[in-house]
Amino acid sequence: MRDPESVWTIEALKAHFDRVITDLNTSIDRRFTDSQRDVDKALAAVKSETKLSLDAAEKAITKAEGKQDAYNTTHNDLIRKNEKLTELTMPRKEIEARIESQREHEDEARKNLSDRVEQVAQDVVAMRAEMKAKTATYDTERGAAGWVMKAIGALVITGAFGLVVWLVKMYLLSK
Numbered sequence: 001m002r003d004p005e006s007v008w009t010i011e012a013l014k015a016h017f018d019r020v021i022t023d024l025n026t027s028i029d030r031r032f033t034d035s036q037r038d039v040d041k042a043l044a045a046v047k048s049e050t051k052l053s054l055d056a057a058e059k060a061i062t063k064a065e066g067k068q069d070a071y072n073t074t075h076n077d078l079i080r081k082n083e084k085l086t087e088l089t090m091p092r093k094e095i096e097a098r099i100e101s102q103r104e105h106e107d108e109a110r111k112n113l114s115d116r117v118e119q120v121a122q123d124v125v126a127m128r129a130e131m132k133a134k135t136a137t138y139d140t141e142r143g144a145a146g147w148v149m150k151a152i153g154a155l156v157i158t159g160a161f162g163l164v165v166w167l168v169k170m171y172l173l174s175k
Helices: 010-088 092-174
Strands: none
């Protein structure tokens, strides 16, 4: 048979279940409290890490913006310098056209000058021939004084030719 003490009575069974339920509640409360504390610690750590990460990201963004501003300033300065340089320079085609125009003008001036010098030379030759003819006439008419007239005629012709050469030189130098 059974031991009378080992028999469960309703009160004993109720007391036993109350104790088991209380022990379970205590254990569950302890585990919940421990879990809650661990979750709170983890959330605090995540919050702290998130704040640190956001602060680091903000610093990185600020630093990158500063560098970008410096780059933009330098880049804009280069663009302005290039624009000023472009304003001060002339396109190659325009320069070449001006040089070619200047060459054509110089060639035309040289040709005109050459024509004028040739005309002056012809005039000098004609004047010399005329002076010789007049000198020959004076020589026969004046006799001994003829050589003086030749000298004066030569000086006049040489002076006229020198004057023409000097005028041509001045004209060339003025261009």
